[in-house]
Amino acid sequence: MNVMILAIVFIIYIFALVYVGYYAWKKTKSSEDYMIAGADTHPVIMALSYGATFISTAAIVGFGGVAGQYGMSILWLAFLNVFVGIFIAFVFLGKRTRRMGHSLGSLTFPEFLGRRFNSKGIQTISGLIIFLAMPIYAAVVMIGAARFLESSLMIDFKISLLILTIIITFYVLFGGIKGVMYTDALQCVIMVSAMCFLLVFVYWMFGGVDVGNLALTNMADLYPASAAANGGIGWTAFPTLNSPYWWTLVSSTLIGVGIGVLAQPPLIVRFMTVKSDKELNRSVLIGGIAIAVLTPTAFIVGALSNVYFMDKVGKIAVDVVGGNIDKIIPTFITSALPEWFVYVFLLSLIAAAMSTVSSQLHTQGSAFGVDIYGTLRDKSKQKGAITITRFGILIAVLLAIIVAFILPGSVVALGTTLFFEICAASFLPVFLGALFWKGTTKAGAYAGIISGIFISVFWLLFVFAKTAAGVGICQFLFGVPSLISVHPWPFIDVMLIAVPISAIFTFVVSLLTKRPEDEVIDKAFEQIDKKGSDA
Numbered sequence: 001m002n003v004m005i006l007a008i009v010f011i012i013y014i015f016a017l018v019y020v021g022y023y024a025w026k027k028t029k030s031s032e033d034y035m036i037a038g039a040d041t042h043p044v045i046m047a048l049s050y051g052a053t054f055i056s057t058a059a060i061v062g063f064g065g066v067a068g069q070y071g072m073s074i075l076w077l078a079f080l081n082v083f084v085g086i087f088i089a090f091v092f093l094g095k096r097t098r099r100m101g102h103s104l105g106s107l108t109f110p111e112f113l114g115r116r117f118n119s120k121g122i123q124t125i126s127g128l129i130i131f132l133a134m135p136i137y138a139a140v141v142m143i144g145a146a147r148f149l150e151s152s153l154m155i156d157f158k159i160s161l162l163i164l165t166i167i168i169t170f171y172v173l174f175g176g177i178k179g180v181m182y183t184d185a186l187q188c189v190i191m192v193s194a195m196c197f198l199l200v201f202v203y204w205m206f207g208g209v210d211v212g213n214l215a216l217t218n219m220a221d222l223y224p225a226s227a228a229a230n231g232g233i234g235w236t237a238f239p240t241l242n243s244p245y246w247w248t249l250v251s252s253t254l255i256g257v258g259i260g261v262l263a264q265p266p267l268i269v270r271f272m273t274v275k276s277d278k279e280l281n282r283s284v285l286i287g288g289i290a291i292a293v294l295t296p297t298a299f300i301v302g303a304l305s306n307v308y309f310m311d312k313v314g315k316i317a318v319d320v321v322g323g324n325i326d327k328i329i330p331t332f333i334t335s336a337l338p339e340w341f342v343y344v345f346l347l348s349l350i351a352a353a354m355s356t357v358s359s360q361l362h363t364q365g366s367a368f369g370v371d372i373y374g375t376l377r378d379k380s381k382q383k384g385a386i387t388i389t390r391f392g393i394l395i396a397v398l399l400a401i402i403v404a405f406i407l408p409g410s411v412v413a414l415g416t417t418l419f420f421e422i423c424a425a426s427f428l429p430v431f432l433g434a435l436f437w438k439g440t441t442k443a444g445a446y447a448g449i450i451s452g453i454f455i456s457v458f459w460l461l462f463v464f465a466k467t468a469a470g471v472g473i474c475q476f477l478f479g480v481p482s483l484i485s486v487h488p489w490p491f492i493d494v495m496l497i498a499v500p501i502s503a504i505f506t507f508v509v510s511l512l513t514k515r516p517e518d519e520v521i522d523k524a525f526e527q528i529d530k531k532g533s534d535a
Contacts, residue, residue, distance in 0.1 A: 009343050009344075009347065010347075013347055013350075014167070016186060017167070017183055017186070017354075018170075020182045020183050020186055023182065040273075040274070040275045041181060041273040041274050041279075042279075043274060043278075043279040043280070043282035043283040043286070044185070044282075044283075044286055045181055045182065045184075045185045046181070046270055046273055046274050046279065046280075046283050047282075047283035047284075047285075047286035047287040047290070048184060048185035048188040048189065048286065048287075048290065049180070049181040049182075049184035049185055049188070049270060049355075049359075050267060050270045050283070050287050051188050051192075051286075051287050051290035051291055051294070052184040052185070052187050052188035052191065052290075052351070052352070052355035052356070053184060053266050053267060053270070053355055053356055053359040054081070054085060054261065054264075054267060054291065054356075055081075055191070055290070055291060055294040055295060055352060055356075056141045056144070056352050056353060056355070056356030056357075056416075057141050057142075057143075057144025057145045057148075057349055057352045057353045057356070057412070058137075058140055058141050058144055058356070058412050058413065058415070058416035059294065059295055059298055059352075059416075060144065060195075060294070060298040060329060060348075060349060060352055061144035061145075061147060061148065061298075061326055061329050061330065061349065061412055062140065062144055062326060062412030062413035062414075062415075062416055063077065063253070063295075063298060063299060063302075063412075063413050063416075064298035064299060064301060064302035064328065064329040065302060065325030065326050065327070065328040065329060065410070065412070065413065066253070066302070066325060066413045067298070067299040067300070067301075067302030067303045068302040068303060068305050068306065068317040068318065068325060068328035068329070068332075069224060069227060069317070069318045069325050069328070070227050070232050070235075070239075070245065070249070071216075071223075071232065071234060071235030071236060071237065071303050072216075072235060072236050072299060072300065072303045073237070073238045073239060073249060074249065074253060074299050075296060075299050075300070076254055076258075077253055077254055077257060077258050077295065077299070078291075078292070078295040078296040078299060080254060080257075080258030080259070081257075081258065081261070081291050081295050082288055082291050082292050084258055084259060084261060084262065085258070085261040085262075085291060086284060086287045086288045086291055087284065087288065088262070089261065089262055089267070090271075090280055090281075090283060090284045090287065091284065093262060093271075093432075093435065094271040094280045095271075095277045095280055096435045096436070096528055097112075097268060097271040097272065097435065098271045098272055098274060098276075098277065098280065099277075099527035099528045099530075100112070100116065100434075100435065100524050100525065100527070100528060101271070101272035102272065102527060103523060103524060103525070103526040103527045103528075104116060104523065104524060106272065107366070107370055108127070108265075108269065108363075108366045108367065108370050108371055109126065109130070109265040109268045109269055109363075109427075110122075110123045110124075110125075110126035110127040110130065110265075110367060110370075110371035111123050111370055111371060112268075112272075112434075113126050113427075113430065113431070113434060113445065114126070114371070114375070115524070116434045116520075116524050117434070117440075117441070117442040117445045117516070117520075118442065118516065118517070118520045119442050119445070119446075120375040121446070122442070122445055122446060122449065123371050123375050124371060124372055124375045124376070125446075125449060125450075126367075126371065126426075126427070126449065127367035127368070127370070127371025127372045127375075128367075128372060129422070129423075129426050129427075129449075129453055130265050130363060130364065130367045130371075130423075131364050131367040131368055131372065131392070131396070133419060133422050133423070134360050134363065134364050134396070134419065135364075135396065135399040135400045135402075135403045136403055136407075136415050136418060136419055137360060137415060137416060137418075137419035138357050138360040138361065138364075138396070138399075138400035138403075139400045139401075139403035139404035139407060139415065140404075140407065140411055140412045140414075140415030140416055141352075141353050141356045141357050141360070141412075141416075142161055142164055142165065142353055142357055142400060142401075142404050143161070143326065143404050143407065143411070143412055144326065144349070144352075144353060144412045145160070145164055145349050145350050145352070145353030145354075146160035146161045146164060146404075147160075147326050147327055147330050148329075148330040148333070148345075148346060148349045149163070149164075149346070149350075150330070151327060151330035151331055151334050153346075158405065161401060161404055161405070162401075164350065164353060164354070164357075165397055165400070165401055167354065168353075168354050168357050168358050168361065168397075169361070169393070169394070169397050180355075180358045180359055180362050181270075181273065183354070183355065183358065184355040184358070184359070186351075187351030187352070187354060187355045188290055188351075188355065190344075190347055190348050190351045191290075191294060191348045191351050191352055191355075192289075192290055192293050192294065193344075193348075194341075194344050194345050194347070194348035195293050195294050195297040195298070195348065196293055196297075197341065197344075198297055198301060198333075198337070198341075198345065199293075199296075199297040199300065199301070201337065201341070202300070202301050202304055202336075205308075205336070206304065206307060206308075212304055212307065213236060213304075215307045216235045216236055216303060216304055216306060216307050217234065217235070217236045219234075219235065219306060219307065219310060219316075220233070220234035220235070220236075220237075222306075222310065222316055223235065224316065224318055224319075227245065230243060230244040230245040230248070231243020231244055231245040231246050232245050235303050235306060236303075242487075242488060244487075244488070244491045247488050247491035247492055247493075248466075248491055248493070251491075251492050251493040251495060251496045252414075252417045252421075252493040252495070253413075253417065255493075255495050255496065256417045256420055256421045256424070256493050256494075256495040257416065257417055257420050259424065259495070260417075260420035260421050260423065260424035260428070260495060261420065262424070262428060262431075263420075263423045263424040263426075263427040263428040263431055264420065264423055265363050265367075265423065265427075266359040266360060266362070266363045268431075269363070298329065301329065301332065302317075302328055302329055302332075305317045305328055305329070305331075305332040305336075308332060308335075308336050309332070309335075312335070317331075317332070323409075323410070324409035324410050325410045325413075326409060326410055326411070326412045327409075330349075333345050357400070360396070360400075361393050361396050361397060361400075362393065364392060364393065364395075364396035365389040365390060365391075365392035365393030365396055366389055366392070367392065368388065368389065368391070368392025368393075368395065368396070369386070369387075369388035369389030369390075369391070369392045370389065372392075373388050373392075374388070408470075414466060414467075417493070418460070418467070418494075421456065421493060421494045421495045421498070422453070422456050422494075424495055424498075424499055425452035425453065425455065425456040425494060425495065425498030425499050425502055426449050426452040426453045426456070426502070427449065427452070428499055428502070428503075429448045429452070429499065429502045429503035429506045429507075430444075430445045430448040430449055430452075430502070430506055433445070433448070433506050433507075433510070434524075437510075438516070438521050438525065439510055439511075439515060440506065440510050440516075441509070441510045441513045441514060441515060441516055442513075442516065443509050443510070443513040443514075444505075444506045444507070444508075444509040444510030444511075444513060445506065446509075447505040447506060447508075447509040448502045448503070448505050448506030448509075449502075451498075451501055451502050451505040452498050452499070452501070452502030452505075455494070455497060455498040455501050455502070456494050456498045459494045459497050459498060460494055461473050461474060462474045462478075462482070462483045463482055463483055463484050463489060463490060464482075464490065464491075464492070464493060464494060465481065465482050465490035465491060468481055468482045468483075468490075469481040469482065
């Protein structure tokens with residue numbers, strides 16, 4: 001690769017990030033600016049930031065690699081990303097979240113729940129769950145970008161991780177959520193532009209959409225034996241009903257990520273950064289276009305990489321990368337695309353990683369400074385809150401790096417799914433109850449959050465085959481990899497188990513306990529009960 005050209009591209013890119021981060025720093029004057037961007041963010045910035053945070057290297061590298069191994073059936077996730085992650089989230093949840101968050105004066109998602117139920121305990125527990133669970137998600141996102149640096153520039157994987165960490169930490173520490181959102185917007189434009197070119201170029205390279213897809217379909221006899229054994233029947237076909245892969249695809253990927261996105265704290269906070277419902281309405285189209293470009297492209301290219309590798313080296317993608325599916329997309333881009341595009345795609349992957357990780361680190365730092373330290377010391381509204389939040393960000397960085405060094409290969413998609421599902425199990429029923437049912441009580445919220453996280457941890461450690469066998473606690477204590485070996489239970493992911501149980505606990509306990517005080521309900525629903533989009 002031309003090192004001089006690469007250096008120039010990176011210098012321009014880093015200069016742009018530093019400038020945007022500096023601009024955001026100049027605009028950050030208060031805790032509200034640092035946490036929710038002053039609640040007056042432009043709808044375009046908000047939409048691009050939401051899209052960049054939502055779609056990370058986990059989607060491009062991780063799930064693109066899954067598509068390379070299993071095929072295009074994962075494209076249903078792209079549909080859910082747009083329909084649920086954008087339309088349902090913005091239209092049905094975003095507006096109520098914005099109004100209620102502004103009424104309550106919330107700066108973080110845990111604080112939103114804590115004030116909605118008039119409970120510092122709920123805020124603290126929610127903050128702890130986010131702070132302790134998010135490092136695995138941050139780690140797999142950084143792994144995705146580091147793998148591309150490793151494949152394209154031959155930079156040691158560990159050194160790549162450290163480079164990414166230093167750059168991201170700089171502008172998150174000083175710019176707050178404004179620094180995160182402004183740089184997100186820049187990076188989303190880079191990502192969308194690169195992915196548009198990638199999709200067009202790949203299909204052009206194969207002679208068109210129909211020709212490329214048909215070539216992949218005709219390779220069904222070369223489908224990986226491991227995937228076929230789990231129920232896969234080809235790269236362009238949906239897996240066999242009730243097979244292990246069918247359950248993995250449906251319960252982990254489609255439901256876990258496609259529905260679990262509704263309970264993602266970094267994304268929920270974005271709704272509170274705009275000043276009216278009109279801004280949210282304007283954001284839907286932009287966010288929808290960004291997501292509709294980013295995710296399908298990664299999945300399609302991942303699957304079609306099999307056609308390229310079979311033609312060039314006589315192997316399918318998973319064999320070319322030695323079984324580590326996190327390397328499929330990086331290896332394909334480096335091998336098949338023009339050298340100049342490798343530079344561009346490298347920037348887009350770094351942009352994807354930096355946009356998501358920066359939001360994760362900001363969310364973790366806020367959880368530490370506002371929701372944990374702030375509730376225990378009652379200093380969340382003082383000037384020291386920003387300093388404590390920055391300290392929390394540094395701890396979050398350290399945790400993410402440690403986890404990234406420990407995790408094995410082919411973990412990016414799995415790590416993403418796990419975090420989405422843990423958040424959904426812990427927060428989704430309670431969050432929906434907070435928004436739509438005035439009868440949801442403090443005790444009901446406690447019951448929903450605690451039951452959700454308890455069932456999640458239990459299921460992941462003792463039942464779900466992928467995680468239970470990998471961690472080994474079940475094998476150590478009981479001599480078996482999973483407590484339930486009867487099909488399909490070991491392949492049903494936690495989302496389908498923990499979320500319904502959490503919802504039941506939230507609903508039943510709320511019915512059996514004292515209704516919230518009228519003052520608390522009136523304050524929370526003050527703007528929701530008003531008519532008009534500018535409430």
